[in-house]
Amino acid sequence: MDPLSRRTFTHLMGAAAVGSVLPGRLSAAPADELTSLTATELAARIRRKDVSAREVLEAHLARIGHVNPQVNAIVTLVPEMARTWAREADEKQARGEPLGVLHGLPVAHKDLVDTAGIRTTRGSKLYENNVPTTDALIVKRMRAAGAITLGKTNTPEFGAGSNTFNAVFGATRNGFNRDKTVGGSSGGAACALTCNLVPLADGSDTGGSLRNPGAWNNIVGFRPSPGRVPDDDGSWSPLSTSGPMGRTVEDVALFLSAIAGAHATDPSALTDDPAMFRAPLGTEMKGKRIAWFTTMGGIPFEPEITRVVNATRQAFVDMGCIVEEAEPDFTGVDEAFPTLRHLTYHNSYAKLSRDNPTLFKDTVKWEIAEAERQRAVDVAKANARQAQMYRHVSQFFTKYDAFVCPVTQVEPFDITVEYPTVVNGVRMPTYIDWMRSAWYVTFMQCPAISVPAGFSRGGLPVGLQIVGKPRGDWSLLQLAHAFEQATGHGKRRPAL
Template identity: 45%
Template sequence: MSDKDLVFRTARELVLLMVTRQVSAREVLEAHIDQIERVNKKVNAVVTFVPDHARKMAARADAAIARGERLGPLHGLPVLHKDLAATKGIRTTQGSVIYEDDVPTCNTLVVQRLIDAGAVTMGKTNTPEFGTGSQTYNRVFGATTNPYDTRMTCGGSSGGAAVALACLMAPIADGSDMAGSLRNPASFCNVVGLRPSVARVPAWPSPQPHFTLGTYGAMARTVGDVALQMQVIARPDHRAALNAPVIDFTQPLECGVAGTRVAWSTRLGDLPVDERITETLAPAVQVLEDLGCHVDEREPDFSGADEAFSILRAAYYRQSFKKFHDERPKDLGDETTWEIERGLELTVDDLGRAELLRSQVHDRMYAFFGHHRFLIAPVTQVPPFDVREHWPKWVAGVKQTYYREWMRICSRVTLPGLPAISVPFGFTDEGHPTGLQIIGRQGDDLGVLRMAAAVEAATGAWRRHPRIAL
C-alpha cells in the first residue's frame, strides 16, 4: 500500500491491517512521519517530534506480531499526545516558557495506557499556555493554524491534536477538556472530540485529584476511532481519586437511533450564536428526523451555570498557578493571569454560592434528561476566527467581555459533568467546518457515541479533508 493510502485509513482499519500482517507497523509509522514532515510546517500542530523514538516502538510492535502476539487494541497505531500530558523522556512544555525545557520522568496515566495498548508515540501537539482558552498559541511555539484556512484559528486547547488529525498526521490523538478544549477544536477542524462523563477517564497524577471540571478525552477523525481509544483509556485506576464504572466500548455503535427523543437547542439557553453557525446547522433537525428521532425544539435552563463555572475555574487556577503569579508573573500569559487574579479575589461565600448553583443546574439537567435522551446543540457560537485574534470580541452583535465568554455553549455542559461530543456536520459558505454537539445523560458515554455515529453516517462530513493535507 502507498503512504497516501495508509494515512487516509481509519485507526480501526490500520490495526486490522497490521495484526493480519497485510502491512507492518513500521510502514504505517513511516507514512505518518512523511505526512508530518510534509504538512506540519504549514500548520504548526506537532511541536515536539520524536521519529526515532517512534521507530523503536513500531519495531517492537512488528516483533510481537512475528512472535504471534498482539500488543493490544491499539497495536502499532501512531499517536500524538497533547503537550499538557506528561510524557516520560519527551519534552512537555504545557505551552509555557516556565516549562519550556521540562522533560518528565513518568507518563501521565492516559499516555501510559495508550502505550500499554500498543500505540506508537510520535510526539506532542500544540496547546495554549496551560490549556487556557480556545485559541492555540503560546510564547514557546507560536500559533497553530486551521488546516481548512490557515488565516484562521484551529480552536483549542487541544488545537494541535485536532489539526494533526485533520491533516492526516495521526489516526488518533489524546486531549483534555474543561471549557470545551476537546469539542471546540474538533468543530473548527472537522474531526471528532469526546468529552467523557466525570471520572470516566481517571486523572493521575493530578494536582487537584477531586476536581471535576477538567477531564482527559479522545479525538479522532471518526466516531468509531474515538470509541477504540476510549476502550483503552476509560477504566478505573486505584490511584485516581475519582472513578466511574466500566463501560464496554467495544460494543457496536451502529445500533440505530429510531424512536429516540432528543431536544434540539440553537442557543443552549440564551447565548448569542453567529448566524453562520445557525444556518450551517439548520439541516440538523431534518437529519435527526430522517434517522427516526423524535425532535423537540427546546432551550434548557442553565441559569447560574456561567457564574458557578467561572468561580470554580478561577479557584482551580489560583491553586494551580499562584506560585508562578507570585514568582514569575512576566512569564504568564494574559489569560492565565486573568484567571489567577479572579481566583485571588474569591471568598468562602463565593465558593459556597458556586457549589449551590452547580447543584441547581445538575438537578434541572437531571429533570431535563428525564424527558429527552439527548440534548443537541452547536459546539461553538462562532466559526473559526482570525488566528491573530486572541479571542472574538463580538458574537452575533453581543460584546464579549472576557477571553472565554464565547465558549459558554461548551462550558455550561461541563458544569454538571455531562458527556458531550463534537461530530462533523457541515461547512459555512466560507468553507469553515462546524460541528454538532451531542450531549447525553451523566454516564451515557456509549449512547452519545452511538448517536454521533448515526449522524456521522448520515452526513459523511468527516470525509471532506483539507486541501493542505492532500
Template identity: 35%
Template sequence: MTDVTAMTATQIAGLVATGAASAVEVTQAHLDRIAAVDGRVNAFLHVDTEGALAAARDIDARRAAGEELGPLAGVPVAVKDVLTTKGVPTTVGSKILEGWRPPYDSTIVQRLRAAGTVMLGKTNMDEFAMGSSTEYSAYGPSRNPWDTDRIPGGSGGGSAAALAAYEAPLAIGSDTGGSIRQPGAVTGTVGAKPTYGGTSRYGLVAFSSSLDTPGPCARTVLDAALLHAAIGGHDPRDSTSIPAPVPDVVAAAKLGATGDLSGVRLGIVTEFGGEGAEPGVTAAFNEAVDTLTKLGAEIVEISCPHFRYALPAYYLIAPSECSSNLARFDGVRFGLRTGDDGNRSLEEVMSLTREAGFGPEVKRRIMLGTYALSSGYYDAYYGQAQKVRTLITRDFTAAFERVDALISPTTPFVAFPLGARTSDPYQMYLADLFTIPSNLYGGPGISVPCGLSEGLPVGLQVMAPTMADDRMYRVAAALESAVGTLTPPTM
C-alpha cells in the first residue's frame, strides 16, 4: 500500500471510500509514524491506540454494511488537549489536570466522531493555551519538524507539529489570539480560526471566554475546509454559538483552487507595514501579493488605525477573563490536590495546589488579570481595553465596506530557536501581533503557506468579515494553487 501518511485527508478518504485501503490500515500507518518520530517532535501528550483502532474497525464495519458515511470517514485526526474527551486524559498542558479523564466529550469531539474521523490522541500545547511557542507546556516543548531545535508555534504547537511531521493528516486547535494560525505559519501548514461562535466552545477548557475559538488545522486548504464543515454549526449548549449554518467553505475552497480571483478586492493593512516584520517574511509576503494580483485580485491599501493598540488591549482582556475562568481549579472538585494533611485550612490547600499546579506563564497572566479587574483599576485597564476592542471592530467594519478580505503576514518572524524568547514575555507576545485583531473583532482568519525565509516557512493571513468564512478559504486556496504546499526537509 502507498504511504498514506504522506497523503492529504481528501486522498485518504477517497482510498477508504473505494476500499483501496481500510480505515484500520490507515490508522495503523499513522500510529506507526507517531511511534517512529514523536520522540523527536513531542507533538502528542497521549496516543489513544486502542480507541483509535476500535473507531477504525467500526468505520470499516459500517462501510462493509453499505452505510453511507461522510466525506472524512476513516481519516485520522489529532485533537488539541484543550477539548474534553470522554475517558481520555485531558490535561490542557498543565500539571493541575494531570491524569484527569473527563466524563463527557466536547461538542467538537462529538462531531468528529459523528463524521467518522478516527481520533489518534491529544496534542501538546502551552499550558491552558497561554503561550506562543508550546514551551510553556508542563510536559516539555513540542519541536518544529522543519528544524527540531526551533519552536512549532503556540499555543497549539502540538497539533501543527503533528501535521508537519506527517503523524496526522488533520488536527484540531483553538485560537484565542492566534494559537491556530501562528503555529500553522511557522510549520508550513494551514490553520483556520472560524468566526467566533461558528464552532462550539462546549467542552473547551476556557482561557478567555469572549475570544476562544476552536478550529481546523490541516496540510491543505481543502482539507481544512472539510474539517471546518464537519465541526462547525450551531450548538444550543454554547450560549455564544451563532444560530446559523456554516458558510459553504468547501465550495469556496474548491472555487479558489481554480486559481481565479477576478473581482476579489484584498486590502493590505497599512499599520502592519511598520511593525518590524523580518525582511525575509516581508519579502515572501510581497511575492505572495504579486501572485494574488496575477490571479486577478485587486490589491488596495487599507488603514486600520486602532490595530496598533490590539496587543496591549488583548493582554488586558484575555488575562482578566483567564483570572476568572481559572478560579475553578481549586484542588477541591477535580485535578491536583496538594498539602491536604489534615492540619491545613482550605485556603492553604488551595494556595499550595495552585502553586504546584500552575506554571509561570499561567501565574503571570492570572496576576495581570486579577490586577486589571481589581477595585480602583477596573475602568482604567479592563474598561479601557474593551473600548479599544470596540474601535478595532469599527476598523474592521469600515475596511470590509471597501474590500472583501484583508491580508497580512501571519507572524512577524519565522520559527525561532527553543529558549530564545522565554525570558522576555513581550518578545514572545509579539508572535501574535498580526493575529490578535481578528480575535478582538470576532471574525475568521486563516494562515496559508506563502513561501520560505532562511529555509523556514512563512504564512500569509487572510481575514474576512464575521460569518464570511468562505471568503478566506477562497483566497487561501487560490494562493495555494499557485504556490503549492510545503514539505519539511528533516522528517
C-alpha cells in the first residue's frame, strides 16, 4: 500500500464510531431465543401464531441495540417504520389473508441497494444523504413475500473490495475476533446474521462478495446462477448477481424462493418457477461425484485454509460420494476476469470519479483507470475466454456433480489492513489478487455456495466453496444441505 493510501485507510478506520449512526438506539438486554432461531423456524412460528411479527421485531431490535455497537454491522436503523410494517403484517394475518413465504421476518438490506424512504449511501460520502424514492427489485420481492425491513447493512465504498469499511460509517468488525475483518462486500450482512441481528439479509457478488463474508462469519452465502435473481438494471454480463445469505442452507433456499424468477426487463433472467426452492432439501448423496481442488491453477493458500478445507473431505466420503482430485482449467482467467470487471466500474463511476476525485478511494479509481487503459482487443479476448470457460465447465460437469475448493485463500485479516499484499509468501500486486479462489469460480458462471467448514487453530471461521453445474442451483443446495447436516460447523456463533 502506498503512503497516501495507508494514511487514507487509517483515517477511514476511525471515521465513525461503532454504532454511532443508529437513531433511537435501544438499551435492552440481549433478546431471547427468538433471535437465535433459523429463519425457517421463525417463519413457521409466526405462521402458527406462536409469536407475532411485532414480538419478533422487538426481540431483534433489542438484540441490535445490545450487540451492534460492538460490531457495526447495521448502519442505518428504521425502528418506527419497521414497527408499522410489523403491525400491518399481524393485522393481515388476523384477517386471514394469504401470507408470503417470508411473512413477519425482519430483514436488512445491503447499503448498495435502493430502499424507498431509507438512506442508501453505497458507502460513499457522495451519497451520504441519499434517500431513494423507489425500492430495488430485490427489496420489492422481499417485501411482497412478507419480510419487514429494519435497516441497512454496511458495505465498502461502492462495494469495492473484501474488507467492509467506508468513510461514512467506518469498519464492520468480526464477531469472532473484533480485531479482524468480516470480509466484503456483503460484510455487514454476514456479520448481522452471525450475530443474530437478523434472520436473513441480502447481498451481492462479483468477485466473491456473498461467499467471502459468508466464510469469515460462519454463515451461508449463496451466489446463484447468473440470471437466477434478476436485477433492475438487467445485463447480459454473468459476473455480478444479487443473492441470499442466511445461517442455514434451508434458510437460503427459502429466501431464494422469494427473490428468484422471471423479470421482463432483465435479458438474462431465468424463468424457472422459484417455488421449487421451497421443496424439502434432503436427498440421497450416495454415488455423487465430487471433483476436489488441487491448486486451482497454482494460486497460493495459507496452510490453515487448506488444512481445514481438506479435513472436510471425509464428510463427503461418509455421505457416499465419490471424491476425486480434479479441477477446471483456469488458464487465462487472471487476465480475462479483471478486464471485464474494470468495465463495470468504469460504466458506473467514471464520470462521478472525474467530477469528485477526492471522494473516491484509490482502488475504485484504479479500476476506472485500468478500464481506460485496456484496448478493445483486450475486451474481445476476455469475452472469448468467458465463452470458452462456459463450454469447458459444461463438459467438466458431465463427469462431476460438484467442484469443491476453499472460499478464500487467507483467514480473516487484521481490520487495520486494507487488503493482503502477500499470501503464503507470494506477493499480491492488486487489491483483488488475494481473492482469486472466489473470482475464478465467478468466471465459471455456475452457482456457488459458501458453507461453514470449521475453524482455524486461531479460532477463526473457514468456508468451504461448493460449485454446482450450470443452472444447477437446486441440486447444489441439496448437496450443501447434506454437508451442513453431516458436519454441524455452522452452529457456532460469536460469544457477544
